[in-house]
Amino acid sequence: MTRGSYHRTVVPLWLTALTERIVKETRLFPASINHVLVNEYLPGQGIMPHQDGPLYFPVVAILSLGAPTLMKFMPHSKFATSIKKRIYLSANSNSDTETVLPCQLPEFHDVDSFNTISRRKENFHPSTVKDVTYTSVEPLSGLPSSTNLLRSKGREQCLENDTEAALQHEHTNTVSVALMPRSLLIFKDNAYQDFLHGIDECDEHILDGKVANLSSLCHKAYSCSVQSSDPRELSSAHGLDPKDTDIGHNLLENQGKTYQRSFLKQTGTRVSLTCRYVPKSFSRFIRL
């Protein structure tokens, strides 16, 4: 990703039209969007996991143009720390007995936390985005409200396992969202505060069960759940379109079975517009 310098400038009309529409249709921003960051990603470029920080109002709208990509949301390490603490305390108080340690996950699966705008591939320029329709991504499946993280018998074993438990926690609770061309992702509240977001540095993003909006792509993509010994059956049975340029497929052999794996191809340039609101009290800390 190339990060240029910030420009204080008059927001062009085509952009105001877009941001005002986002404000009006989502009703999630307290005032007009006054901060738009334009990022360009060459094929294979991504962005490190990060949080956008306290200067912004905690609602972000990201318009994606050009090549598709996959954004990952992973729990902030503060949750790993609290897991460690709980493991330690629990192990101390129950050193001889087997302990099951529950971990409350953040409320991440509000339907409202993620919205997409219908995908349409036409022009690269955001001024042409006129037909914006919102569709909710389904509640994130596979995210239980509490998880039994670790069974252990004593303090030593707990301490040995806590890093593993933290990693397990991160892995279990990472979700991703396919950002298709001309789509708008909105994330807010605890998806903003409790999770890091980032894009892996690669040009093929595996579409697995962690992709929250997989069903919106499912006429074209599916992950390793389907199997057949005859690869030809796979393609015909699922109506996969070999001409789709955004999604690729390959076949994997495992223990005599053939699995099809689908992936998003980030082979062209992607441009994103990250739209946020900086409250007046913070605007002196950031160039507007």
Ligand SMILES: O=C(O)CCC(=O)C(=O)O
């Ligand atoms: O380009 C994107 O899709 C994400 C950008 C982002 O997260 C940021 O600039 O803070």
Ligand SMILES: [Fe+2]
């Ligand atoms: Fe960000």
